[in-house]
């Protein structure tokens with residue numbers, strides 16, 4: 001028989017029993033929809049979490065900070081040996097006080113680790129900004145130019161700091177919101193909802209020497225430290241409704257420019273946050289707060305992280321978080337998918353049942369077809385196709401239902417404020433669901449179709 | 465003039481047995497049957513109820529396996545074929561007319577007649593054209609779009625006859641083709657079959673328990689307790705001929 005004739009005949013016998021067909025299709029529809037909605041929810045949660053992780057610095061970045069040389073040996077001996085080794089070897093980054101500090105050499109060492117694409121240091125420094133009677137804390141982050149590009153910063157106005165000679169600030173979108181009145185401890189933004197300062201337009205006075213400033217505030221005789229005006233390169237884009245930025249509280253600047261400026265301001269003094277020699281003198285070089293290491297692939301993050309830890313530094317990445325998230329997600333999805341699978345199984349049994357009934361009813365018809373010379377394989381195909389039609393129709397209807405449910409779920413979640421967790425049905429899921437429904441139909445129809453194929457042609461002769 | 469053609473055997477049956485086991489007893493439905501049927505013949509098999517007529521016909525059509533013996537149709541041994549091969553053999557060489565018509569309820573007369581061609585994989589226009597011609601032949605020109613429920617029994621059986629003819633088979637089998645029809649309609653259908661056999665040079669084997677209907681045939685096989693007891697040549701005085709003597713020209 002021709003394929004087209006097979007398809008036409010199967011459809012014909014399906015449409016002959018409309019009511020029953022509709023009921024069976026309904027079963028498949030519910031089954032398909034439950035699986036698709038479950039998976040789409042899983043995917044939505046998955047996507048939201050991945051977005052979160054992305055915003056927290058991506059999946060392939062390892063953050064390294066200084067480590068403390070710990071020894072399992074008895075403390076007295078270890079202390080002596082460590083001190084000895086530290087003073088004898090200048091290349092070791094472990095300092096006199098047992099801390100594995102981060103300097104340019106460490107950056108180079110980390111770059112040498114396999115799978116590491118690049119590494120760059122960050123220097124954090126806390127400063128104070130004054131605007132009229134208000135002041136605000138600034139968390140300065142000095143980053144080399146190549147690192148700045150990786151910070152997922154959305155520019156609202158201006159541009160990122162570009163110069164490595166002149167210090168420029170780029171303000172996170174929440175810095176301005178945290179200006180307060182130091183006399184009353186009032187935060188105008190919290191009461192009025194309006195920021196008192198716009199760092200892009202207004203001129204801020206920056207105080208780098210916090211200690212001196214605080215002393216001057218408490219003791220009238222101490223002179224306040226010098227204030228500086230730092231050029232504003234740009235400000236971060238304001239947050240969208242319901243979202244927030246991990247960069248919001250930070251003020252970004254070029255690392256070299258920051259270092260040069262700090263060295264100039266704290267000439268011959270120890271820069272706050274930097275270690276000092278035993279004599280209380282500053283070191284010549286600058287030690288960094290953290291080093292960001294970029295790994296080429298998520299798969300290698302764990303390995304590289306272990307190696308960094310073996311060198312004696314602290315290291316963390318989102319990988320542990322991802323692992324546990326993944327596990328959690330797999331569990332949720334397995335459970336949700338299981339519910340869907342059960343309903344599809346019930347639907348499959350429904351198809352089998354329908355097909356069996358239809359075969360019993362059509363015993364004579366099948367017999368006649370065999371007497372008239374319809375190939376056994378064609379007879380099987382007719383019933384398989386019929387079951388596949390049911391699967392297909394159920395799949396299509398189920399997808400329709402899924403999209404409806406999905407949009408309702410999204411609307412409800414959006415109304416509840418959880419805008420990041422959404423159910424979404426990618427095209428591949430729709431396609432896979434449809435193919436799956438058809439396969440389910442054919443699997444469910446397989447046994448009945450064999451049954452039909454094996455029916456005796458004598459049934460056609462008998463006159464009941 | 466067509467002597468050589470008419471003497472070519474289409475069916476050869478040799479020493480055919482069919483034994484049914486029911487519990488401990490054995491029923492010899494066919495008990496050693498031998499005969500030959502030639503191209504262009506209209507043969508009827510008559511006998512009392514339970515004499516083994518249907519069993520014989522089913523075996524000839526390859527619907528049941530014989531216990532013993534040989535059946536050769538168009539040079540092929542039926543008894544050696546498996547079910548798949550039998551289906552294919554029927555598709556290509558055999559037409560079948562049923563007692564209860566067995567038309568597909570959802571299909572029109574035209575589609576029903578075309579059905580065996582559909583099984584052969586003939587494309588739609590061609591098979592509908594052929595089916596249309598056959599419906600014209602059986603006198604149902606105006607009923608092509610009718611469904612079985614919209615036709616009388618006699619009309620339905622005409623459709624059945626057309627359906628059996630559509631594949632241009634080697635041989636046509638009919639088991640009590642008029643069993644569900646009244647006597648007038650039965651005669652009409654018998655005449656139609658007669659005409660078809662004659663005009664198309666078809667071979668037809670018909671089972672009936674009615675001696676009158678059997679007498680429409682060229683030869684009558686009398687069967688009793690699974691044995692052919694008499695083969696009667698009926699050509700001289702068969703029913704329905706009186707009207708069509710003039711256009712005969714056959715022996």
Ligand SMILES: Nc1ncnc2c1ncn2[C@@H]1O[C@H](COP(=O)(O)OP(=O)(O)OP(=O)(O)O)[C@@H](O)[C@H]1O
Nearest residue numbers: 484486491493512513514515516517518519520673
């Ligand atoms: N499947 C079967 N199992 C057992 N015995 C059977 C079977 N089919 C037929 N028989 C027996 O074989 C014998 C012949 O049956 P068959 O149907 O050929 O008779 P028939 O001549 O067609 O009769 P009728 O005119 O009533 O149709 C009967 O005795 C019947 O009981």
Ligand SMILES: [Mg+2]
Nearest residue numbers: 517518519639
């Ligand atoms: Mg019978």
